[in-house]
Amino acid sequence: MKILVVEDEKELLSSIESYLKSEGFLCETTGDFNKALELIDIYEFDCLIVDLTLPSGNGLDIIRKLKSKNTNTGIIIISAKNALDDKLLGLELGSDDYLTKPFYLSELNARIKALMRRRNFNGSNIKIFGAISIDLNTHQVKIGSQELTLTKTEFDLLIYFSSNRNKVLTKEAIAEHLWGSNVDQADSFDFIYSHIKNLRKKITDSSGIDPIKTVYGLGYKFINNELT
Amino acid sequence: MNLLSRISFSYIIVSLIVLITGGSLFFYIFKKEIYEELDEQMRDEKRNIERLIERSDTIPSFYSCVNTEILIFVAPIGLRIKPERKDTVINHPHEGEITFRQWRYTVNTEGNNYVVVIRKSLIDLSDLSEQILYALITGFITLLIGAAIVNYIVLRVALRPFYHTLKQLQKYSLDKPGNLSLTQTNTKEFRELNQTLKLMTNQIENDFQRTKQFTENASHEIQTPLAIIRNKLELLMQSNNIQHEEASLIQSAYEAVERLSRLNKTLILLTRIENKEFSEKKVLNFGTLVKHLTSQMEEKVQLKGLKISIHAHSDFNHPINITLAEILISNLLNNAIRYTEKGNEIRIEIYKNRITFSNPGLPFNIDAEKLFSRFFKISASSKSLGIGLSLARTIAESCDLKLSYSYQNYTHLFSVEA
Numbered sequence: 071m072k073i074l075v076v077e078d079e080k081e082l083l084s085s086i087e088s089y090l091k092s093e094g095f096l097c098e099t100t101g102d103f104n105k106a107l108e109l110i111d112i113y114e115f116d117c118l119i120v121d122l123t124l125p126s127g128n129g130l131d132i133i134r135k136l137k138s139k140n141t142n143t144g145i146i147i148i149s150a151k152n153a154l155d156d157k158l159l160g161l162e163l164g165s166d167d168y169l170t171k172p173f174y175l176s177e178l179n180a181r182i183k184a185l186m187r188r189r190n191f192n193g194s195n196i197k198i199f200g201a202i203s204i205d206l207n208t209h210q211v212k213i214g215s216q217e218l219t220l221t222k223t224e225f226d227l228l229i230y231f232s233s234n235r236n237k238v239l240t241k242e243a244i245a246e247h248l249w250g251s252n253v254d255q256a257d258s259f260d261f262i263y264s265h266i267k268n269l270r271k272k273i274t275d276s277s278g279i280d281p282i283k284t285v286y287g288l289g290y291k292f293i294n295n296e297l298t
Numbered sequence: 299m300n301l302l303s304r305i306s307f308s309y310i311i312v313s314l315i316v317l318i319t320g321g322s323l324f325f326y327i328f329k330k331e332i333y334e335e336l337d338e339q340m341r342d343e344k345r346n347i348e349r350l351i352e353r354s355d356t357i358p359s360f361y362s363c364v365n366t367e368i369l370i371f372v373a374p375i376g377l378r379i380k381p382e383r384k385d386t387v388i389n390h391p392h393e394g395e396i397t398f399r400q401w402r403y404t405v406n407t408e409g410n411n412y413v414v415v416i417r418k419s420l421i422d423l424s425d426l427s428e429q430i431l432y433a434l435i436t437g438f439i440t441l442l443i444g445a446a447i448v449n450y451i452v453l454r455v456a457l458r459p460f461y462h463t464l465k466q467l468q469k470y471s472l473d474k475p476g477n478l479s480l481t482q483t484n485t486k487e488f489r490e491l492n493q494t495l496k497l498m499t500n501q502i503e504n505d506f507q508r509t510k511q512f513t514e515n516a517s518h519e520i521q522t523p524l525a526i527i528r529n530k531l532e533l534l535m536q537s538n539n540i541q542h543e544e545a546s547l548i549q550s551a552y553e554a555v556e557r558l559s560r561l562n563k564t565l566i567l568l569t570r571i572e573n574k575e576f577s578e579k580k581v582l583n584f585g586t587l588v589k590h591l592t593s594q595m596e597e598k599v600q601l602k603g604l605k606i607s608i609h610a611h612s613d614f615n616h617p618i619n620i621t622l623a624e625i626l627i628s629n630l631l632n633n634a635i636r637y638t639e640k641g642n643e644i645r646i647e648i649y650k651n652r653i654t655f656s657n658p659g660l661p662f663n664i665d666a667e668k669l670f671s672r673f674f675k676i677s678a679s680s681k682s683l684g685i686g687l688s689l690a691r692t693i694a695e696s697c698d699l700k701l702s703y704s705y706q707n708y709t710h711l712f713s714v715e716a
Contacts, residue, residue, distance in 0.1 A: 081526040085533055088533055240532070287545065288535050289535070
């Protein structure tokens, strides 16, 4: 899976690159507007991650150029401006998602994977990892042949974990993923804790294995190697 | 009392005093003149009578008229009457009581003693003074009213620039800089006043703009480094050989960054509200919004063992920006959820132009207004940023709503009122 990341802030760019590479993506990166146009011209990408405010041009123009090529590239805008106009214009031009800075790398990763799933949708939309299979259309979750009954939040949580397997997810990132960034997080953590407890219990009850590890005080890690 | 009536009032009072004093003085002098004139006439008559008596040593015959009465009697020799001049009232058969000026004295000749009484009617004088008094009063009143009106009109015209400036100042708001339009005037003081005001407001506007610009720039510039720190820490966490000690260091740093970025986000939001970036408003039904938001928080509410009840007594519709309305209501809801003890109920009541959130709890013992100040926290250890209610109030104000707090019967009550 090939991804082009266009971001002029060098350190942000390298963080994104590093996270995505560890997820097994092939990453092309640039901070330059013209270089980005050039890369789009030459190569075919599965996904474009683009910052709107670039020193030498507007990210929206890169999206326009890409769309004129009529490719099937998924587009995610990352912008420091949480301006509704930009968001709407971006979506109108054909971008698939919009992420406001600062964002969590795990969130970006989850968005890319969700986008890829939608793009590569072919009849059945079942995601299988290890012994767990998730039907994204019917929201049905199975471990082996045994069905799990999950609440909506638990389901979202599982999808988020499954997109970021073997990664430490902080409770802050989980809170924002589940409830959005406007929620005052201070009291969300207790709820995350109980949701994770419930999800963990449901998986353990049907498989005997607990895939959700607590990593010191940092957060949670979903390891499903043992579930194979 | 406004300036115009105050000046007019003082003017009328001073005029009254001057006119009354002047009038009385005039009247007094006038009366004195008349008496002197009368006395002069009577002195002439006295000389005349004395001459006549001395010449013939008999009572001369006189004709009396309405105005003047002269009486001469023969008196026993040796009777001395002290000459006197006085006002006396005499009952006249036709005319009723008439006041006379009366002189009485004795005239001695060689053989006889005569008492002479000269009376001059004061009826004309009193008629005259009455007339004059009326004329005076009418004149004075006309003068007073006329002058007061003229004075009022002149003042009004003269003070017009002042009132214009005052009106402009009342309308003035820092949100709309440069809208202070002061008119040209020829009055020196008002010209100076306007110039000073112009200078002052320019200075204030500049300072305000600079402060706003600074907050705006600072928050935006902080954004990127914050994002970098957060993402680097995220990457660092993924490292496989972290020990417990390092993990707790990373965690502390991460939490601090989270806190800072939430704070920054809120500050940016506040700046954007103050910059009127959310000016697009739509009439919103608060009942619908509240139902929508509470259903989103249902999980949270259940987990905490609370109950939320919505009592809609009427529809509450108000023009507001949708994004801001959501932040406002969810901040109040979150606040209520946070400070309600397990097992208690949060009551939401919707009236025609008001929505209230109430929950039982112990009193805060602090000034209600303090709750809405930025970075105020009930307890220092609280994880909250202390900015949620301040944000809610800024939103409310930007949408012409009034957000207030009260405590009654062990119940905290927040009210949003149109």
